[in-house]
Amino acid sequence: MDSMDASLASPDLGLGLDFPFWVASRRRFKPDDPFFASGNLERELLAKHVALDLTEDERYQLQRMEIADANLFCPIAGCGARLECLEEFEDHYNTRHIASCSVCYRVYPTSRLLSIHISEVHDSFFQAKVARGFPMYECLVEGCGAKLKSYKSRQRHLIDKHRFPSSFEFYKKAHPSKHQRQKLQRKAYKSSDAKDHESFMDLDGKKESKQTHPNHYRPKQESKTETERESEMEVEAKLDHPETTETKVETKSETKKEKPTTETEMEVEDIVSGISKLSTVDASSPSSVSFGHRHSRGFAFVPRSVRNQNQNQNYKKEATRKP
Amino acid sequence: MASEDTSPSHSHHRDSIKSSVTNTAANKRRQQAISIGKERREALIRAKRLCRDSIFEDDKNEKGLDEGEMVIDEEQSVLNARTAQTVQELKSSLSYQGKDATRKTTEALRALRKLLSKSEVPPIEAAIQGGAVPLLVQCLSFGSTDEQLLEAAWCVTNIAAGGPEETKSLLPALPFLIAHLGEKSSVHVAEQCAWALGNVAGEDMELRSILFAQGALLPLTRLMLSNRGSTARTAAWALSNLIKGPDPMAANELIRIEAITDTIIKHLKTADEELVTEVTWVVVYLSALSDKAISILVRSDVVPVLVNRLVGSESLQLLIPVLRSLGNLVAADAYITHSVLIVGNDITGHVLYGLIKCLKSEHRVLKKEALWVLSNIAAGTLEHKALIFSSEAVPLLIDLLSAAPFEIRKEAAYTLGNICVGPTKGSDNKCDIIVAHLVPLVKGGCLPGFVNLVRSADLESARVGLKFLELVMRGYPNGEGPKLVEREDGIDAMERFQFHENQEMRNMANTLVDKYFGADYGV
Numbered sequence: 080m081d082s083m084d085a086s087l088a089s090p091d092l093g094l095g096l097d098f099p100f101w102v103a104s105r106r107r108f109k110p111d112d113p114f115f116a117s118g119n120l121e122r123e124l125l126a127k128h129v130a131l132d133l134t135e136d137e138r139y140q141l142q143r144m145e146i147a148d149a150n151l152f153c154p155i156a157g158c159g160a161r162l163e164c165l166e167e168f169e170d171h172y173n174t175r176h177i178a179s180c181s182v183c184y185r186v187y188p189t190s191r192l193l194s195i196h197i198s199e200v201h202d203s204f205f206q207a208k209v210a211r212g213f214p215m216y217e218c219l220v221e222g223c224g225a226k227l228k229s230y231k232s233r234q235r236h237l238i239d240k241h242r243f244p245s246s247f248e249f250y251k252k253a254h255p256s257k258h259q260r261q262k263l264q265r266k267a268y269k270s271s272d273a274k275d276h277e278s279f280m281d282l283d284g285k286k287e288s289k290q291t292h293p294n295h296y297r298p299k300q301e302s303k304t305e306t307e308r309e310s311e312m313e314v315e316a317k318l319d320h321p322e323t324t325e326t327k328v329e330t331k332s333e334t335k336k337e338k339p340t341t342e343t344e345m346e347v348e349d350i351v352s353g354i355s356k357l358s359t360v361d362a363s364s365p366s367s368v369s370f371g372h373r374h375s376r377g378f379a380f381v382p383r384s385v386r387n388q389n390q391n392q393n394y395k396k397e398a399t400r401k402p
Numbered sequence: 403m404a405s406e407d408t409s410p411s412h413s414h415h416r417d418s419i420k421s422s423v424t425n426t427a428a429n430k431r432r433q434q435a436i437s438i439g440k441e442r443r444e445a446l447i448r449a450k451r452l453c454r455d456s457i458f459e460d461d462k463n464e465k466g467l468d469e470g471e472m473v474i475d476e477e478q479s480v481l482n483a484r485t486a487q488t489v490q491e492l493k494s495s496l497s498y499q500g501k502d503a504t505r506k507t508t509e510a511l512r513a514l515r516k517l518l519s520k521s522e523v524p525p526i527e528a529a530i531q532g533g534a535v536p537l538l539v540q541c542l543s544f545g546s547t548d549e550q551l552l553e554a555a556w557c558v559t560n561i562a563a564g565g566p567e568e569t570k571s572l573l574p575a576l577p578f579l580i581a582h583l584g585e586k587s588s589v590h591v592a593e594q595c596a597w598a599l600g601n602v603a604g605e606d607m608e609l610r611s612i613l614f615a616q617g618a619l620l621p622l623t624r625l626m627l628s629n630r631g632s633t634a635r636t637a638a639w640a641l642s643n644l645i646k647g648p649d650p651m652a653a654n655e656l657i658r659i660e661a662i663t664d665t666i667i668k669h670l671k672t673a674d675e676e677l678v679t680e681v682t683w684v685v686v687y688l689s690a691l692s693d694k695a696i697s698i699l700v701r702s703d704v705v706p707v708l709v710n711r712l713v714g715s716e717s718l719q720l721l722i723p724v725l726r727s728l729g730n731l732v733a734a735d736a737y738i739t740h741s742v743l744i745v746g747n748d749i750t751g752h753v754l755y756g757l758i759k760c761l762k763s764e765h766r767v768l769k770k771e772a773l774w775v776l777s778n779i780a781a782g783t784l785e786h787k788a789l790i791f792s793s794e795a796v797p798l799l800i801d802l803l804s805a806a807p808f809e810i811r812k813e814a815a816y817t818l819g820n821i822c823v824g825p826t827k828g829s830d831n832k833c834d835i836i837v838a839h840l841v842p843l844v845k846g847g848c849l850p851g852f853v854n855l856v857r858s859a860d861l862e863s864a865r866v867g868l869k870f871l872e873l874v875m876r877g878y879p880n881g882e883g884p885k886l887v888e889r890e891d892g893i894d895a896m897e898r899f900q901f902h903e904n905q906e907m908r909n910m911a912n913t914l915v916d917k918y919f920g921a922d923y924g925v
Contacts, residue, residue, distance in 0.1 A: 098913050100832045101869040103781040103820040106774070107733040110690040111648050114774075116447075118722050118767045122683070123446040125719045130450035130563040130601075131442060132522065141443055154859055154902050165808050168859035172898075245916055247900065 191221060199230075200250075219249065449604035449643055450563040453556055454519045457593055457632060481521055482528035488514045489532035496540060504547065511541060511553035518560040526564040530571050534561070542578040548588045555579065555594035562601035569605045576602065576616055583621035593633045596625055600640030610644055614652045618644060623659055626681075631674050638669070638680035642687055650691035657688060657695035663702050670707045675720055678711065682723035689730035696730075700737045709749055712756035718765055725760060725768065728753070729775040739782035745789050753779075754793055761798045766807065773802070773813030780820035784836075787821045791839050796846065803851035808858070815855055815866045818848055822873055835877030844874060849890045856895040856911075861904060868896070868910050875918045884918040893919055 108114045123129060124138060133141070151162040155176055162168055178193040179185065182201050187193040195217055198205045209215045214226040216233035220241050227233035230249075237243040476484070492514060495506035514534065518524045534557070541554035558579065562569050579595045579602075587595075599618055603610050622644065625637035645652040656662060669681040685704065688695040699705070704727075711724045732738050743750045760772035776795065779786050790796075795817075803814040822843065824834035855867030871892055875883035887893070899911030 096913060096917060098872060098910060099865070099869065101819050101823050101873055102827050102831075102833055103823045103825060105733050105736075105778040105781050106816070107730075108690075109648060110646060110687060115726070115771075118726060118771060119447055120443060121718070121722060121765075121767050123449060126451065128451035128453065129446070130452040131445050133442070137442065141446070151859060154861070154904060154907070155898075162859060165859055169857060172857075243900075245920070 192219065195219065196249075445565075448606075450601045451597070451639070452519070452524070452563045453559045453594075453597055457597070457636075458590055476521070478523065478525070481517065481523075481525045485514070485517050485525040485528040486532040488517060489529060489534045489537065492537050493533065496537060504550075507541065508547070508549050508553065511550060511557065515553050515556045515560075518557055524560050524563070526561050526568050529557075529561060530568060535571050535574065539574045539578065542575055542582070544581075548591055551582060551588075551591045552594055555582070555591060555598050559594060559598040559601060562598050562605075566605060569602055569609065572602060573612070576613060576618075580613070580616055580618045580621060583618075583625055585624065589628065589630055589633055592625055593630075593636050596622060596633070596637045596640045600636065600643050603640060603643035607647070607649060610646070610652065611649065613644060614655070619652060619655055620659065623656065623662065623665075626669075627665060631677060634669065635674075635677045635680050638677065638684055642680060642683040645684065645687045645691070647687065647691045653688050653691040654694060656684075657692050657698060663698060663704065667703050667707055670704065670711065675715070675717060679717075679720045679723060682708070682711075682720065682727055685727040686723050686730065689727050689734065693734070696734045697737075700731055700735050700742060705731065705738065705742055706749055709752050709756065713752050713759070718768065721760065721768055722771070725771045725775065729771055729778070732775055732778045736782075739779055739786060743779065743782075743786075745783070745785035750789070754789065754795070758793065758795050758798065761795065761802065766810065769802065769806065770810050770813055773799075773810060773817055777813060777816035777820055780817050781825070783825055787825075787836065787839065790817070791821050791842075796843070800843070800846050800848045800851070803848055804854075808860070808863070811851065811855065812860075812863050812866065815852060815863070815870065818843060819866065819870050819873070822870075822877075835873055837877055837879060840873065840877055841879065844878065844886060849874065849886060849892070853887070853890045853892050853895050856892070857898065861907060864899075864907060865910065868907075868914065871896070872914055875914065884923065888919070 120141060124133075124141065151165065151168075152158075153160040153162060153168065153171055153175075155172070158175065160171060160175065162171060176189075178187045178190050180187070180193060180196060180201075182197070185196060187196060199216065205215055209228070212228065214228045216227040216230055218225040218227070218233065218236055218241070220237070223241070225236060225240075227236055234247075234249075237247065238245055488510060492507065492510035495503060495510050498506060514529065518526070518529065538554050538557055538561075541550050542558070546554070558572060558575050562572055576599075579598050582595045583592050583599075599613065599622065603613055603618075619641075622637050622641045626634055626641060628634045628637065641656070645656055647653065666681055666685060670678055670685075672678060685699070685708070689699060708724050708728055711720065712728065715721055715724070732743075743753055757772045757776050760768040761776075763769060776790065780790050799814050799818050803811050803818060806814065822836050822840045824836060827833050852867045852870045855863040856871065858864050858867070871887050875887055877883065878886060893915065896911040896915050899907050900915075902908050902911070
């Protein structure tokens with residue numbers, strides 16, 4: 080894929096970006112284009128002498144019906160689920176393409192990725208094998224079967240063999256604060272490859288409940304200074320995870336930013352209880368790959384269809400009004 | 403996600419699964435309702451009109467008889483039997499050579515006509531099965547009385563309001579119907595024949611081609627000139643069905659008729675709103691199908707007259723074709739935006755006013771199609787973009803982008819995006835970003851709506867959303883774009899595409915994420 084290579088290879092000049100930029104141009108439709116379907120329907124519904132006998136109810140329903148609702152399928156690779164209407168997609172995505180880890184609340188679109196995550200992040204036995212040189216890091220693309228010896232080499236494999244974007248990170252650090260990024264960079268310069276895992280793990284373990292990444296379900300927040308945000312995140316973390324013991328431990332450990340190994344050890348106990356509480360994923364999840372989001376599940380998930388009910392009420396009025 | 407875990411924080415997962423399970427039953431019902439609705443919808447789109455009442459008031463045949471009442475309330479089987487019997491009576495009266503033949507024929511025709519017009523569900527099938535069509539053709543032949551012609555044409559009208567097979571069975575009658583449109587015909591007969599032809603033409607392209615080949619266009623057009631309102635209306639409606647395509651042949655031929663433009667303009671100015679409506683639909687199809695027509699129309703008075711209607715009318719029925727005609731013209735020919743709707747001319751202000759009026763309306767169709775027109779105007783000159791930007795359209799646009807039904811949001815998105823880029827594409831395939839428009843629009847809260855579009859399952863919408871996000875990230879001053887996008891969950895939305903099945907979408911999203919949220923983001 081030339082486009083990928085181009086964006087990797089060329090310096091960031093703003094030129095040569097292979098992207099279909101917005102161009103303002105007039106759009107024209109043929110008379111039988113579905114775009115006009117609702118207008119054509121309206122013409123007939125309003126006409127006198129209509130040949131079709133319609134009940135009031137039918138008239139209303141026809142006016143309300145989404146004309147372009149045929150052949151809608153979920154576009155996530157490997158899913159192909161039939162969607163009744165576009166509005167349904169969001170709910171479908173949130174129920175079918177999200178699998179969450181009960182230990183750290185990270186969310187993945189497939190059960191396979193979730194289990195890979197659990198092995199790599201919450202399983203000390205996994206780390207033990209890695210330390211002894213076994214290739215443990217599975218390729219994320221189902222069916223590939225490759226196993227790599229380190230997180231970084233797996234990363235490289237994904238980019239080279241499977242054309243993943245260079246910015247892809249299985250462990251999304253959710254765009255950490257500038258301070259933390261600089262720390263990470265300093266660490267990366269100092270340590271070897273093996274230690275990198277720990278620093279990733281490290282950040283992972285610590286940063287579980289920290290979220291600099293806003294999400295749908297929170298009210299929008301004004302931009303804050305970093306320190307404000309960090310302390311706020313800790314408060315939010317406590318709100319999010321009031322029940323489980325693991326996170327209480329983690330919250331405490333957030334304040335300590337050293338000694339990665341002790342944290343890993345601490346987690347082992349938590350893992351035992353954590354694993355027993357693992358959420359399993361529904362069997363019909365797609366076979367293809369996706370990565371983790373940092374959605375907090377501490378807030379109630381309200382399907383868009385329910386949230387939109389108020390809006391629908393308003394639009395109901397529209398149809399029954401006579402011209 | 404099908405959680406076996408019992409911790410409270412996961413119960414809401416289970417609820418959402420539960421609701422999606424019980425919903426499948428409701429979904430099935432809804433699906434059924436949609437498929438039934440689709441059939442009815444498609445039947446409606448065939449644009450048939452049933453003639454239930456006499457086309458002229460003072461019809462002495464209607465007065466004094468209680469069969470002038472609306473419904474013959476009978477069971478379908480009884481109705482069918484009566485129909486078959488009536489057809490037999492017609493048959494025998496036609497072969498009857500005696501003194502009263504004409505009267506008998508007329509009576510039989512009338513009886514058949516009443517069955518076909520006063521019944522709730524006209525027994526069309528039964529009439530055809532009984533052999534009515536050849537008999538009706540016979541009645542439509544030259545030499546029949548005006549009364550017979552009228553009744554026969556009326557029967558054919560209602561048979562032609564039926565389904566595809568039923569309509570096609572009328573092929574033998576077509577040349578006669580066309581012939582009786584002639585200027586020597588009684589105006590009532592001509593009108594009734596036009597109505598019948600309108601129903602036939604509404605059926606499908608094949609029948610339209612046949613009618614066109616048989617020469618229906620010219621006489622219908624002439625009939626549209628009639629001084630009699632109902633005749634002109636019926637002819638205009640039939641004409642719109644005849645030229646609606648998708649083959650542009652008839653539309654191209656229509657515009658070549660001398661003085662057609664003047665006729666159209668004359669009718670567009672009348673007080674009879676129904677006539678204006680039907681004639682405007684003729685303009686809709688002319689402007690959609692015929693480049694020649696477009697070229698003529700944009701240079702004529704049609705545009706100002708349509709604009710006046712747009713501004714002055716409150717009737718949904720009229721506004722739909724007016725809006726669409728203007729939309730077709732603006733979309734097809736740059737002449738309009740560059741030479742007619744020049745910023746500063748009154749007409750331009752009027753158009754904007756009229757479009758905004760439609761945006762504020764409650765009707766989905768008006769909103770959607772007005773946005774389409776507006777988006778095309780916004781694709782015009784810098785002056786047009788500035789004009790729209792400084793009008794009261796902008797808050798409406800942002801609102802519609804955020805809260806309206808999907809198809810409207812998409813159109814609002816096009817409009818807003820078009821306002822933010824210059825008219826010319828550079829050698830690098832980019833248009834200049836009009837920062838003076840982009841910044842206020844983003845500050846006005848348009849970003850969430852675009853991010854929402856990125857999340858859509860509809861590819862085109864997602865593309866529109868991504869393209870706008872690119873504008874923001876590239877053009878927002880002080881490099882603040884990416885941060886703003888992130889704040890609205892834009893990264894999330896874009897990252898969803900990493901595993902989209904469509905490679906183009908994956909590339910689009912990944913390119914942006916790589917460029918703007920790469921390893922050095924924020925450093």
